[in-house]
Amino acid sequence: MSRSIWTTLGISPTNDTDEVRRAYARRLKEVHPEDDPEGFQALRAAYDQASNMARNKWAVPETRPGGEDDEAFDDDDDWPDEVANWRPAAANHASRGWAPPPEDRWARATPEQQAAAEAELPDDIRAELARERDLAEAHQGLCDALTKLIANLDGDRHEALAAMIRVFRSPAMDSLTTHARTEQWLAHVISFGGPVVDDMVEPAIQFFGWDSTRVGVDLRHAEPVLRRREAGLTLRRLERSSHPDHDVWKALTSEPTRIDRIRQRLTPKFAGRVNDMLQRFQYEHPDMMARMNPASEAHWRAWLERPGLGPIFLWTLMIGPGLAALMLNATGDFGPPSPLTFFAFWTVIGSALFALGVGYLHGITRPRLAWRAASPWHRPLWQRFGWAPAALALLVIAGAVPPAWWVALLLLPLSFVVWTWARITSSHVPPPYGVNKDWGRYAGLAPIAGYLLLQGGAVAGQAGTALLVAFVGAAAALQVGAEAIADEFAQWDISRRRRAGATQLAVVVIAALAVVGSAASGWGMGAACGVVTALSLGDRAMAWGRIGSFVVPRRSIMLAGWIGGLLVSAFLPFPDLAVRTFVGLSLWLLLAATLTGVASVLEGRSVLPERFRRKKKGRTPGELA
Known part of the structure; x- marks a missing residue:
């Protein structure tokens, strides 16, 4: 996989994340999810793994300081050949085409020159050199025996462990050079060995001290072994x-x-x-x-x-229709209870539920995956967020049209379409970690719902029913797209956010005039109620995830302090209690929207003049000590 991902991206292995991202963008123009879904999945998997390798500097190994030992551990060689051909006791540079320059006074002597030089040495020194050669040859034999055991993928683990311990106990390990070369060799062998080396991981780590910090010692060769030990511990736990x-x-x-x-x-x-x-x-x-x-x-x-129907839906499909059919059959409202009636109910309910699940799968789940895989950040703004003004418009329409039963009935499919639009086009923005299942996120909707329910005689009957239906649809749409709105708002520059805040304040003024005017004239209260509800939902989306000196009081007003609207209504000059409640609660909700607009307009600006700001104690940066 580590080689095929670069072929898929069309670049050479690199640790540059920007180059990986540019290569992915170039390949996206050639591989389209609709035409080649398997190719797109392979491209996406290659991009994810290449990005991870580039971030961790794994794609291209860092070059170590040159030396004979490093040359012997070339990472580009295949492990079996390297284990079979490389000997820890001596490096074979001639096989790699390297020879010291003739003028180098540190060049190694030929075997004949070495033999002649040793003949001139004293007898005790020659004996010591011969002993060291014998120890090196014996150590080489132990390493060759261990190599044969490791090369056999079906070999005995205990025998391989015993062979490695014999290498550790070899007298040649007293030599610092032999010890260092054997350490490098064993680290490479254990890193790329098969299951035979599993029992060798921990003894090797303890013997060479790879899991301890040694000042001035490069332990990068041991990092794969440490990762393999971690994988082994994970395996034993699983x-x-x-x-x-x-x-x-x-x-x-x-x-x-x-x-x-x-x-x-x-x-x-x-x-x-x-x-x-x-x-x-x-x-x-x-x-x-x-x-x-x-x-x-x-x-x-x-x-x-590939997307599919979830387990909860499958359990509901298997159990739900039977229970519902049993209850309907037992009531006797559709005739005497009989097996035929039960089977008819079970068939109708089960078919309807199955059709609903298939419709959700092909109408929402699959389009969401296609939208998320098609890099939707560059789509037009109306495609990504057109559902938000459409959801708010449903509330204004529900309050403005004449009261009729068909209004609420028509708003049901329209609300579902808007919610589907929001769910599909907001799928590319994941929710913040830890809040996906936090039901406290819905608490801010309670004051707005209470505002609709407490209108009483001001907005009653079918108009109130239509407003509640539109509110449920708009609130659901804005809830599933809240993170997308917050992400888009955060990408705007500060001047654009200030203009949005000024526009919100202007709408607040218009809504306040509409509320007071409709209450005084007794006409258009439903439309004014729809405008206030739409503005409150839009304000909640604009304040999503933001902090500031004006946004925090706004949250207090929406969550608990909205009861102050009832207190405000007691001082209004309207004789009807329902009208006073309508105006008081409307003005209280508009106050919350005002604070959000003010927070946007004053973003990046200081509210207090320069002479009233609190000066920090201590010296200024340019002041002398």
Whole structure:
């Protein structure tokens, strides 16, 4: 995979993340998700892995200071040949085409010159040199025996471990040169060896002290061994039945059966856990990938690449229609209870539920994946956020049109279309970590819903029903697209954000005039109520995820302080209690929108004049000490 990803991207291996990103952008113009979905998936996987390797400086190994030892450990060589041909006791530079220059006074002597030089040495020195050669040859024999055991992928682990311990106990290891070269060699062997070397990892780490910090010692050669030890520890934890991901690991390592696939298919969140494990091991522990069952891995990768109906929906489809049919059949409202009536109910309800699931799969899930894979950041603004003004317009229309039953009925499909639009075009912006399932995010909708419910006689009957239907649709659309709006607003420059805040303040003034005018004249209260509700929802989207001296009080007003609107209504000069409540709550919600607009207009500006600002204690940067 580490070689094919660069071929897929069309570049050479590099540690430059910008070059990887440019190559991905060039290839996106040639590979389209609609025409070649498999090619796009391969391109995306290559881009993710190449980006990860470039960020961690793994794509191109850093060049170590030149030397004979480093030349012997060329990472581009294949491991079997390197283990078979490279000997830790002596380096063979002649095989690599290197020879010292003739004028180099440090050039090595020929064997004949060495023999002649040794003949002139004293007897005790010659004996010591002969002893060292014997120890080196014996050490070389131990290393060759270990090499043969490691080259056999089906070899005995205990025998290989015993052979490595014999290498450790070799008297030649007393030599610093032999010790250093053996350390480098064993690190390379253990890093790229098969399952035979699994039991050799921890003893080698302890013997050479690779997991301790040694000042001035380069331990980069031991990093793959340390990662392999971490992968082994992870494997032992996953093999315990008490581990929470034991069932996921078992599904990836055992031969899949039809019963197991059905059971896993019906287990909630199981597919997501499998996807998380595959992603984590692919980038953090590549050694774990080799331990998976190829058929199981291929099955799950193929399943995760295509969207499907979730386990919760499948359980609902299997149990829900039967229970509903049983209850309807038992009531007797559609005739005497009978098996035929039960079967008819079960068929109709089950078919409707199945059609709903298939429609959601092909109408929402698949378009969301296609939208997310098509780099939607460069799409026109109306495609990405046109649903927001459409959702708010539903509220204004619901309050402005004459009260009728068909208005609420028509708003249902329109609200669903707007919500679908928002869900599809906001899928490329993930929610912040840790808040995806936080139901407290919906708390800010309670004051607006309470505003609609407390209108009483001001907005009653079918107009109130239409407003509630439109509110549910608009709130749902703005909720699923809240992160997309916040992300887009954060990308604007400060002058554009200030203009948006000024526009919001102007709309607040118009809405306040509409509320007071409709309350005084008794006409158009439904439209004014729709405008206030739409402005409150839009203000909530504009304030999403922001902080500031004006936004914090705005949140207090929306969450708990909105009851102050009822207090304001007590001092208004309108005789009708419902009208006073309508105006008081409207002005209170408009106050919250005013604070958001003021926060945008004053962004980057100081509210207090220069002479009223608090000066910091201490010296200024230009002041002398």
